[in-house]
Every structure is written in structure tokens, then in C-alpha cells.
Amino acid sequence: METLERIIAEQPFFAGLEPGVLELVTGCASNVRFDAGAYIFKEGDEANEFYLIRGGKVALELFAPQRKPIIVETLGVGDILGWSWLIPPFHWKFFARAVEDTRAIALDGKCLRTKCEENHDLGYEMVKRFAHIIERRLEATRFQLLDVYSTRRRA
Amino acid sequence: MTTTANNDPMMPAAYVVRQVSKETPDTFTLALGPENGASNGSFQPGQFSMLWVFGVGELPISISGDPSASGKLVYTVRSVGEATHSLISRKVGDGVGVRGPFGAGWPVQAARGRDVVIVAGGIGLAPLRPVIYEVLKNRSEYGRLVLLYGSRSPQDLLYRKELAAWARQRETQILVTVDYGGLNWRGHVGVVTTLFKYARLQPQQSVAMVCGPEIMMRFVTRELQTHGFSRDDIYLSMERNMKCAVGFCGHCQYGPLFICKDGPVFCYEQIRPMLEKYEL
Amino acid sequence: MGAGQLGKLIELLASRGYEVLGPTVRDGAIVYDRIESAAELPSGWTDEQKPGQYRLKRRDDEAVFGYVVGPQSWKKYLHPAEVRLWSAERQDGTFRILNNENKPKHPFAFLGVRACELTAIGIQDRVLLGKQYRDFVYDGRREGVFIIVAQCTQSAETCFCASMGTGPRAQEGFDLALTELVSPEGHRFVVEAGSDRGAEVLAELQTAPADEADQQKASEAVEAAARQQVRSIDNNGIQELLYKNFEHPRWDHVAARCLTCANCTMVCPTCFCTNVEDVSDVTGEHAERWRRWDSCFTLAFSYIHGGSVRTSSKARYRQWMTHKLAAWIDQFGSSGCVGCGRCITWCPAGIDITEEVRAIREGSKHGNT
Numbered sequence: 001m002e003t004l005e006r007i008i009a010e011q012p013f014f015a016g017l018e019p020g021v022l023e024l025v026t027g028c029a030s031n032v033r034f035d036a037g038a039y040i041f042k043e044g045d046e047a048n049e050f051y052l053i054r055g056g057k058v059a060l061e062l063f064a065p066q067r068k069p070i071i072v073e074t075l076g077v078g079d080i081l082g083w084s085w086l087i088p089p090f091h092w093k094f095f096a097r098a099v100e101d102t103r104a105i106a107l108d109g110k111c112l113r114t115k116c117e118e119n120h121d122l123g124y125e126m127v128k129r130f131a132h133i134i135e136r137r138l139e140a141t142r143f144q145l146l147d148v149y150s151t152r153r154r155a
Numbered sequence: 156m157t158t159t160a161n162n163d164p165m166m167p168a169a170y171v172v173r174q175v176s177k178e179t180p181d182t183f184t185l186a187l188g189p190e191n192g193a194s195n196g197s198f199q200p201g202q203f204s205m206l207w208v209f210g211v212g213e214l215p216i217s218i219s220g221d222p223s224a225s226g227k228l229v230y231t232v233r234s235v236g237e238a239t240h241s242l243i244s245r246k247v248g249d250g251v252g253v254r255g256p257f258g259a260g261w262p263v264q265a266a267r268g269r270d271v272v273i274v275a276g277g278i279g280l281a282p283l284r285p286v287i288y289e290v291l292k293n294r295s296e297y298g299r300l301v302l303l304y305g306s307r308s309p310q311d312l313l314y315r316k317e318l319a320a321w322a323r324q325r326e327t328q329i330l331v332t333v334d335y336g337g338l339n340w341r342g343h344v345g346v347v348t349t350l351f352k353y354a355r356l357q358p359q360q361s362v363a364m365v366c367g368p369e370i371m372m373r374f375v376t377r378e379l380q381t382h383g384f385s386r387d388d389i390y391l392s393m394e395r396n397m398k399c400a401v402g403f404c405g406h407c408q409y410g411p412l413f414i415c416k417d418g419p420v421f422c423y424e425q426i427r428p429m430l431e432k433y434e435l
Numbered sequence: 436m437g438a439g440q441l442g443k444l445i446e447l448l449a450s451r452g453y454e455v456l457g458p459t460v461r462d463g464a465i466v467y468d469r470i471e472s473a474a475e476l477p478s479g480w481t482d483e484q485k486p487g488q489y490r491l492k493r494r495d496d497e498a499v500f501g502y503v504v505g506p507q508s509w510k511k512y513l514h515p516a517e518v519r520l521w522s523a524e525r526q527d528g529t530f531r532i533l534n535n536e537n538k539p540k541h542p543f544a545f546l547g548v549r550a551c552e553l554t555a556i557g558i559q560d561r562v563l564l565g566k567q568y569r570d571f572v573y574d575g576r577r578e579g580v581f582i583i584v585a586q587c588t589q590s591a592e593t594c595f596c597a598s599m600g601t602g603p604r605a606q607e608g609f610d611l612a613l614t615e616l617v618s619p620e621g622h623r624f625v626v627e628a629g630s631d632r633g634a635e636v637l638a639e640l641q642t643a644p645a646d647e648a649d650q651q652k653a654s655e656a657v658e659a660a661a662r663q664q665v666r667s668i669d670n671n672g673i674q675e676l677l678y679k680n681f682e683h684p685r686w687d688h689v690a691a692r693c694l695t696c697a698n699c700t701m702v703c704p705t706c707f708c709t710n711v712e713d714v715s716d717v718t719g720e721h722a723e724r725w726r727r728w729d730s731c732f733t734l735a736f737s738y739i740h741g742g743s744v745r746t747s748s749k750a751r752y753r754q755w756m757t758h759k760l761a762a763w764i765d766q767f768g769s770s771g772c773v774g775c776g777r778c779i780t781w782c783p784a785g786i787d788i789t790e791e792v793r794a795i796r797e798g799s800k801h802g803n804t
Binding site for chain 1: 371
């Protein structure tokens with residue numbers, strides 16, 4: 001059975017971290033499992049963790065009045081779930097539900113936040129990685145916004 | 156061999172609807188056969204026909220059937236206006252005029268011995284389906300087959316039964332996503348580019364074929380390059396207004412290229428500078 | 436040959452079964468129409484052309500071809516504005532196409548073809564009679580056309596064929612070429628036969644071998660027409676110039692003036708774009724397919740579901756000019772422009788294609804080549 005430290009070191013997301021920094025991260029990590037259908041977090045809750053998905057599928061959902069619930073995006077193996085832990089006011093903006101049985105590494109965001117403030121090297125490494133993820137998601141979201149397959153007459 | 160009468164490229168040959176099947180609420184697949192039984196109906200994957208509905212009008216529609224099934228021409232048509240609506244309302248036994256096949260098709264020959272990576276958006280899967288048939292019929296001639304298919308919603312997915320059947324083929328990976336998914340959808344939700352991370356790709360020995368709305372193709376080609384595909388291994392199918400399909404009416408011009416005869420399939424390397432030009 | 440022989444020439448051609456088409460004055464312009472006698476030709480008329488302006492003026496002599504070019508070109512006959520491709524009848528669930536004969540009853544004889552127009556016919560030949568597909572309508576009308584060139588002895592302000600290498604002298608590709616001389620020695624034509632059948636027709640006219648003095652005068656007159664031209668296009672590196680300057684501010688400048696009225700495409704002798712329209716009668720039992728001139732200046736031209744690709748007038752003007760001068764070379768091996776100047780004359784905003792090219796060259800980041 002692999003140690004958590006080795007698993008984390010092998011994740012592409014954490015590639016390039018110095019051993020000292022890696023240790024700090026591992027200190028905030030744990031293995032978690034979610035059954036299919038379980039909610040991982042809910043909109044409005046405090047965002048105190050983020051997850052690195054190792055198996056399964058998670059759906060990000062929105063509920064709005066007068067509309068059926070919408071899945072905004074699904075995330076799978078290798079994806080990072082959640083960045084609201086890093087950005088004030090540290091609250092979740094969506095619901096996250098496991099579509100299938102899902103395994104993940106949970107990182108304690110509150111703990112990491114404190115460590116990032118103390119150790120700016122760690123802080124910079126985390127922000128760099130999350131900036132990349134946010135950029136990719138933003139691009140994908142803009143693409144999604146274009147609704148390219150619709151037959152609506154465009155302006 | 157063209158399905159035109161008297162070798163006049165503007166005169167349609169008489170075909171009859173043999174089969175109609177509904178793919179989605181606004182998209183139907185029609186199988187046409189020649190009225191007189193004689194015609195080879197052969198085509199290259201990626202080519203299109205001009206389909207004529209008596210007195211209504213003519214439309215360029217990609218051929219989406221099996222290139223090895225002679226005597227039958229299959230089209231998947233989405234209703235977006237009067238002419239397409241008229242076409243999808245055809246019943247078995249109705250006559251449809253056919254001119255064609257026209258255009259330069261997908262590089263299925265050049266792809267032999269390599270992996271075939273197909274990225275389709277919406278109705279864009281229709282002109283790519285003949286490539287999938289070709290690869291599966293000649294399995295040993297090709298490497299891996301990967302399909303990344305994105306659609307608007309689960310209701311808009313085409314060829315659902317076939318997608319499942321293809322997924323069971325060896326050395327084949329079928330990944331499907333939708334832009335908007337309801338809670339009952341157990342599959343991926345997100346734009347088609349989000350499927351790349353799940354695909355097992357060997358870019359150095361692949362040929363990528365992309366078809367969908369032009370914006371989607373621009374996002375996809377960017378993603379392909381990020382994943383290591385070289386520009387001359389990427390092929391796109393372009394679309395412009397078409398009236399004659401033989402290079403005389405001038406409507407389909409794209410820079411110096413005629414989409415109807417120089418395309419509709421182009422190597423990305425060739426058209427890259429034009430894709431960036433707004434209102435070309 | 437004496438000018439009086441023109442009438443005989445027309446008769447000869449008619450008796451050989453040609454429909455003779457040539458210039459005549461109508462509606463304040465020199466247009467092409469059926470010519471049955473020399474009296475119908477525009478003797479004593481000339482045209483004054485400027486950007487956005489065309490006026491007919493009386494000459495002080497009776498020169499028959501003493502004008503330059505009118506709003507029409509020979510594409511009016513070879514690539515007609517409106518033609519029915521075929522008609523069809525509904526039968527049970529299917530249809531029957533009735534084969535349309537597209538060949539005219541009589542072959543055409545074009546009287547008074549300018550060098551630029553002759554080049555334009557050659558250009559349209561390359562567009563519409565391709566290796567893979569032939570335009571049946573054009574093919575049927577083009578076959579056997581008898582061409583009588585009228586060499587230009589004067590240029591309009593709007594002409595620039597000399598810089599395009601398309602005139603003012605027609606060198607080959609005609610059956611007969613006439614150079615008109617009007618002087619105290621008499622009103623006559625120096626005639627050159629350019630083909631066997633041209634020579635045959637010539638043989639039946641009352642002619643005498645042209646003396647050296649006349650041949651000299653004829654040659655000088657055409658050269659003078661070339662020198663008279665004030666406009667020009669520098670075609671050096673024109674493809675790269677226009678392709679690389681897609682975002683040049685000059686396009687906005689011309690877009691502010693261009694009405695997208697499509698006049699230029701209608702008068703241009705090489706513009707070939709058409710629209711295909713299917714129509715049926717009220718009963719729905721009878722259908723026809725028609726082909727009509729179309730223009731890249733219309734909004735609908737580039738329409739695909741969702742909207743048109745070229746919505747701005749900037750994009751449409753740019754498309755026309757870039758196609759005409761640059762993309763055409765990639766497509767058909769020569770420029771699409773013959774320097775006839777019609778687009779300049781007939782543009783209501785007076786847009787001058789030669790000026791637009793110059794402006795782009797001068798403001799180009801890539802410098803002059």
C-alpha cells in the first residue's frame with residue numbers, strides 16, 4: 001500500500017514541488033471516498049478543503065428557481081475539485097455530487113491556507129497551479145457560453 | 156462517378172427515400188437509393204451531395220453513410236430552416252434529387268498505419284461517421300481509433316446505439332460529453348475539449364480529423380496542439396454558403412479556396428492563417 | 436477597307452447564320468444589342484468617363500468606334516444575367532427533369548470587342564470551362580463565337596489596361612481586328628485577320644492591302660491610346676500585399692464610402708458569381724431552376740445558418756477587391772481585372788480600385804516590393 005506522500009508526489013498537479021514543500025502539503029492530506037450520489041460539498045458552505053480526484057466522476061451542479069437542476073461540468077480522474085478554499089470569502093459556489101463511487105485525496109484547505117501565509121514559497125507554488133486550472137476552466141466556460149450547437153439566429 | 160444526369164453538373168439524378176430514422180427531435184437520417192436502381196453511389200468519406208427537394212430548394216449535405224455499402228446514400232440532416240425542414244419531412248418513397256458527390260474528403264488513405272483521432276461537435280459527427288465505418292471495416296490497416304464527441308445536451312446526441320457498439324471494438328476509445336446535462340445524465344458534462352484529458356493519445360503517430368461549428372474547431376485545434384499534435388496532422392471540414400458545388404457560383408470562396416472543390420476538408424496547416432481572419 | 440464596308444460585314448455575318456451583336460446608343464449610353472445594319476452603330480459618339488460619371492458626347496467626326504466601353508460587357512451574352520437551367524415535373528412521388536437546350540439558335544458574332552473585353556472573355560473561359568466541370572450554359576453560348584475586335588484608338592480617364600497588360604491592343608484570339616482611321620484621306624479601317632474564317636469573311640469584302648502609311652497610323656493610334664491612360668495598378672507582389680494587409684485601415688476608409696450597391700460586379704466583365712434559385716408554380720407540379728447574377732456585395736451572399744459571414748461592408752469590399760486582384764491569380768493563373776475601368780465609372784461613390792491599391796501599398800507595413 002502506497003504512502004500518501006508517494007501518491008501525492010506522483011500526481012502531475014504537484015509535480016515540481018521541493019521535498020520540504022511537498023511535506024507541508026502531505027501534512028494536510030488524507031484519502032477520502034464518496035458513494036455514488038453523495039454530496040461532496042454544498043453551495044454556501046465554508047470551503048475548507050479541495051480534492052484531487054483519483055477515480056470516479058463528480059458533477060458540479062447549480063439549482064435555480066423555476067429551472068431543472070443543471071450540471072455545469074463534470075470532473076474526473078486527475079482533475080482538481082474546488083478552489084474556493086484559496087479565495088475569500090472561502091465559500092462554495094456550487095454543489096458537488098459524486099456521480100459514481102469516487103476516490104480522492106482531500107487537502108485541508110484551512111490548514112494549507114495558514115501554511116501558505118507562513119511560507120510564501122508554498123503559497124506561490126499553490127497559486128501558480130491554481131491559476132493554471134482557473135485559466136483552463138475559464139476558457140472552457142467561455143466556450144460553453146458560446147452555445148455553439150444551438151440553431152438560434154445569432155446577432 | 157457523379158450522380159448527375161447527362162454529365163451536366165447542375166442536373167440532379169432522381170433518388171428515392173428508402174428509410175427515415177429520427178435521431179433527435181430536429182435531426183433525421185435519410186437513406187436514399189437511385190430511382191432506377193443503376194448508380195454506384197460511391198463516395199469518399201468527407202464528401203457531400205447537393206440534395207434537392209422538388210420546388211423548394213437544394214442543400215449541401217455531407218454523406219454520413221458507409222462508403223463500402225454501394226447503391227445507398229445516407230444523410231443526417233438537422234432542421235434549421237425551410238429547406239432543411241422540408242428535407243427531413245420526406246417520407247419513404249418520396250423523390251429527392253441528388254447531385255454529387257462533391258469535394259475533397261478526409262485523408263483516410265494517409266491515415267493508414269496511424270491512430271485516427273476524431274473530434275466531432277454536434278452535427279459534425281455526421282461527415283465523420285464514414286471515417287469510423289472505414290476504420291472499423293479495415294481494422295488492421297489502422298492504429299487506435301479515438302472519438303471525442305461533444306453535443307449540446309443528451310437529447311442531441313446522434314447515433315447513440317452505434318456509439319455504444321463502437322466503444323466495444325478493440326483498440327477503440329469513445330468519449331462523449333454534453334454542454335448541458337440534466338441530473339439523470341451519468342456521462343461527462345463540459346465542452347468537448349475537456350475530454351482530452353481522458354483520451355489515450357499518441358500524437359506523433361496520429362491523424363486528427365475535426366468537424367463542428369467553426370468556433371468549436373478553433374478551440375479544438377488549439378487543444379490538439381497543446382497535446383502535441385502537429386499542424387499538418389490535423390484536418391478540418393469547413394463550411395460556407397454553397398449554391399452550385401462545382402466552383403462556378405463563387406459563393407463558397409474562402410480566401411482563394413473554393414470550399415466545394417478544394418475542400419470541404421482541409422489540412423489545418425493550409426488554412427491556419429485564414430481561420431484567424433474575422434469575416435474572411 | 437472603307438467605313439462603308441461595315442454594313443456589308445454585318446450582312447455577311449448574318450448570311451452565315453450569326454446573330455450579330457454590337458454597340459448602339461440607348462438610354463444615354465453605348466450598350467450591346469442586336470445589330471442589323473451599320474446605321475445602328477454609334478457613329479459620331481464618344482463617352483466621357485470619370486469616377487461615378489458617364490456621359491455621351493457628340494464627336495466632331497463620324498467615327499463608329501470613337502468611344503471606349505459602355506456599362507455592359509460581352510458576359511451579357513456568354514454568361515447571361517438570367518437563365519433557366521432546367522425545368523421539372525412532378526410525377527407520383529418522384530420527378531422528371533425536362534432537358535433544357537442551352538445552346539442559342541444562332542452562334543454569336545461580337546462586333547466591336549475591345550482588347551480588355553477579349554481578355555475578359557478568355558478569363559471567363561478559364562473560370563467556367565474547367566477541367567473537372569464545364570458550365571453547360573457558357574459552353575453552349577461560347578462555342579463558335581465570331582469575334583471582331585475594334586482596336587482602341589483612345590482611352591478614357593478611367594482606363595488602365597496598359598498597366599494590367601491586357602490592352603489597348605488585342606494581339607490574338609480574334610477573327611478580325613479593325614483599327615479605325617478618320618482623316619482627310621478618308622474614313623477607313625485597317626483590318627487584320629486573326630483566323631482562317633476571319634480571312635474568309637475578309638475576302639468577301641471590298642478591301643485593298645493597307646499601305647505602310649496607314650499601318651503606321653493605325654499602330655500609332657493604338658500606342659497613343661496607351662499613353663493617354665492616367666490610371667494604373669502596380670501588380671508587383673499584389674497577392675502578398677493584399678493577403679498580408681487584411682487589417683489595413685484603408686479598408687475602413689473605403690467601407691465608409693461603399694454602398695454595397697453591387698454596380699461594380701454587374702458592370703465588371705469578369706465577375707461571374709451567380710445564385711441558383713428553385714421555383715415552383717402554384718400547383719407545385721412544375722418546378723424550374725434558374726440561375727441569376729449574384730454579387731459578393733450582398734449580405735445574403737455569405738449566409739450560412741446562424742448568419743452571414745461577411746456582415747460589414749468593409750469585409751465585402753475587401754473580399755471583392757482581394758478576389759479580383761489577388762485570389763484570382765491563385766485560382767485561375769491570372770488577375771481577374773482587365774483594367775477596363777467600368778467599376779470606377781459606374782460606382783455611385785466614385786470608388787477607384789487603382790487608388791485603393793495605391794493607398795494600401797503606401798500604408799503597408801510590408802513596404803513596396
